[in-house]
Amino acid sequence: MTMNDKMQVSILASSSQGNSLYIKTPRHKILIDAGLSGKKIKNLMALIGEDIAQVDSILVTHEHSDHIRGVGVLARRYGMNVYANAKTWAAMTAKIGVVPDSQKHLLAVNSLLDLDDVTIESFSVSHDAVDPQFYNIHYQNKSFVDLTDTGYVSDRMKYLIQNADGILMECNHDLQMLRNGYYPWSLKQRIISDSGHLSNVDGAQALLDVIGNQTKQVFLGHLSPENNLKDLAHETVSNLLQANDYGVDHDFWLRDTDAEHPTDLTTI
Template identity: 45%
Template sequence: MKYSVLASGSTGNALYIETDQVRLLVDAGLSGKQLEQHLRSIGVDPKTLTAILISHEHIDHVKGLGVFARRYNIPVYMNEATWSALPSSVGAINEACRNVLESGAVLEIGDLKIETFEVSHDAAEPIGFRFQRGNESLALVTDLGYVSRRIIDRVSGVDALIFESNHDVNMLRMGSYPWNVKRRILSDVGHLSNEDAGEALAEILAGNGEQVSLAHLSQENNLMELAHMTVRQFLEEADLNVGRDVHLWETYPDRPTPLRSVKATGRS
């Protein structure tokens, strides 16, 4: 299994995953043109996509969905509540391409097993994903206000993890956002802080060489260096060595990460 975070942040989110049999786009929060450019930059022809999965209906996750689905006639999967809540700007999607994937369900496409789980966010029915191919696994956990015990149980043991580290609490509190926006971000249906991310990752990771991509960073209320430093501190306090036991990767709002292989970690 290989993956690339095509874009991550409030301006747009998309993840690409491929196996020998499947090519998936998870969320489509860029314009159709940007999605094409980002896919082609990692050597992927958009016409070869197998399916699109959607985590929730916010525009930074569905901006290019309609254009892309119509242009390439790609099957689209999301839960019924998210289908109903899609913004009108997405436009019509061919009925033959519409598929309902209920929260908590398991979907198999080719050689890829996809497990879904609920997350806490101010959307209709937001979900996270765990992808499994043989003994290789990857999970996507972003856009959530807190990490529940159920989520920790679902993603523990994965080889690669795209995990939200949205904001630094002090930067957010001192920043220019209106208070109602700050309150929403800090709430249980908002976004994870660097500290929240570090605390959760210290519990999730076993130190078997897992790959962690810190995602959905706020461009106004965070810095990549600060997110990495904060998470690293939590991991080191849990006796996890970054660079040996765990690998921390960056994600970007305006360009894809390299296409990386998910390598099955050693199990303790």
């Protein structure tokens, strides 16, 4: 099997300020979310040697601006197909502007969509959006999971993403930094609620339950610039996994993501 026969992934940007990831298979080039400006996403793609004009589809997780900011611009400029569930479409339409009907597609929560060589599995999460869903991308016998923006990881979620080859897991905040920070109490409550975001420890605990023998790439994402540090998130997750006898950077790679710089295009 050559490189052109495999699935490759780059986390273009991941933080509470903007999110987008790129998935490449032999027959499709897909973005999950486009939460930065169209120009910024184009430039991030160029940094990994990819052309934004070749992207054919955008999968939208939910209507929050850090996930949809560039959706409308990219869809109109490059003719991309946009997939989201009905409630998300209703919530985001006024925010992203007109998308031609021929490019608008419904992808219901907890469903499967076959696109030639890739199967997209949507699954519900617990977040304060109208109908948030994230994705498990299947190509041949490989899978890559995008899971951020959830207040907790249910047993059903764990079952669906068990033993994925690659995982982007939310590590939004360090609980102590959040508690000691300047956010108003109401916002702190929202973040730590069951419809908010996963902490570093929450993300690590979820990984303990889903990493399997096939898992080779684990990315830590959606870090808050106000309530987390990249080194702190990495150390917290790594230490907890190693304490439970997981072979960090031996059996699988534990990788950081960034708000401004893409990860290398990685084969899954």
